[in-house]
Amino acid sequence: MPADLHVHTYLSDGTDTPEEIVGKAAQVGLKTVAITDHDTLAGNARAISQGRVMGIEVIPGLEFTTEVPAETEIHILGYWLDGQEAELNEAIERIQQGRTDRLFKICEKLAALGLPLAPERVLAIAGHRVVGRPHVARALVEKKYVGSLKEAFDRYLGFHGPAYVAHYKLSPAEAVRLITTAGGLPVYAHPAVSNYDQIIPELMAAGLVGLECYYIGHNQNQTNRYLELAQKYGLLVTGGSDYHGSLSGREVELGTVTIKDELMDKLRNEYLRRN
Numbered sequence: 001m002p003a004d005l006h007v008h009t010y011l012s013d014g015t016d017t018p019e020e021i022v023g024k025a026a027q028v029g030l031k032t033v034a035i036t037d038h039d040t041l042a043g044n045a046r047a048i049s050q051g052r053v054m055g056i057e058v059i060p061g062l063e064f065t066t067e068v069p070a071e072t073e074i075h076i077l078g079y080w081l082d083g084q085e086a087e088l089n090e091a092i093e094r095i096q097q098g099r100t101d102r103l104f105k106i107c108e109k110l111a112a113l114g115l116p117l118a119p120e121r122v123l124a125i126a127g128h129r130v131v132g133r134p135h136v137a138r139a140l141v142e143k144k145y146v147g148s149l150k151e152a153f154d155r156y157l158g159f160h161g162p163a164y165v166a167h168y169k170l171s172p173a174e175a176v177r178l179i180t181t182a183g184g185l186p187v188y189a190h191p192a193v194s195n196y197d198q199i200i201p202e203l204m205a206a207g208l209v210g211l212e213c214y215y216i217g218h219n220q221n222q223t224n225r226y227l228e229l230a231q232k233y234g235l236l237v238t239g240g241s242d243y244h245g246s247l248s249g250r251e252v253e254l255g256t257v258t259i260k261d262e263l264m265d266k267l268r269n270e271y272l273r274r275n
């Protein structure tokens with residue numbers, strides 16, 4: 001039975017609870033599922049508890065958004081992170097605080113554009129989630145400053161928009177090192193989406209162990225290309241659906257992309273060998 005190693009819950013930008021994810025994993029016949037919320041470990045404990053009840057192996061993980069000078073983002077997945085390591089927890093805390101600080105800066109820019117918005121309202125919309133631009137966009141719609149979320153991004157919040165503010169991010173190598181130090185396995189997520197292969201040697205020097213070759217957004221050529229690169233560099237192969245929940249508006253089901261037992265065993269063995 002296969003494994004889906006890239007899944008978001010409602011603790012980041014997914015819409016399913018951790019318990020719902022595990023229930024769905026059982027329904028679609030997965031044996032293993034990894035929780036990989038953006039910049040947080042918050043859903044892992046609940047998913048693991050539910051996994052014990054339902055007989056599903058849950059790998060506690062996360063997905064760090066990191067920054068390189070070029071106009072692209074590198075996403076780093078971390079697997080088997082138990083949340084017990086201080087340096088990793090501090091980095092996560094720094095990222096969360098950076099997002100709150102950034103929200104206030106976005107609101108200042110919006111006010112200067114004649115669109116006053118209370119940061120407290122945006123935080124309320126975000127609720128238990130990590131606060132981000134989608135919540136600002138919803139607040140802008142609520143205020144009737146824009147007619148749609150898309151308009152909010154197109155006119156104000158997008159990368160080149162007048163209210164864009166970057167938030168604090170780790171560098172890719174820092175993310176890899178933090179995951180490694182915490183006893184986890186770092187993997188370069190959807191490398192064809194970032195299209196920045198020149199970073200792979202630097203990530204390997206920091207401790208990278210795998211490439212997410214199988215990914216919902218990779219076509220067959222891209223998958224093959226990264227399978228070859230993984231072989232060339234001696235990296236393990238992972239994969240996942242990047243499922244964001246049944247209400248996310250993305251038409252991707254949990255388990256749409258999986259890896260077979262043989263690859264899952266290699267990854268697990270590498271983790272067990274280290275720990």
Ligand code: AMP
Pocket residue numbers: 013131132133134149150153154158
């Ligand atoms: P943040 O992490 O706060 O910068 O927000 C990033 C999120 O905003 C992404 O995960 C998307 O869900 C959303 N987003 C980014 N750009 C756009 C866009 N042009 N239109 C709609 N949503 C977007």
Ligand code: FE
Pocket residue numbers: 008013014038244
């Ligand atoms: Fe996401």
Ligand code: FE
Pocket residue numbers: 063075189190
């Ligand atoms: Fe990603």
Ligand code: ZN
Pocket residue numbers: 006008063242
């Ligand atoms: Zn993701």
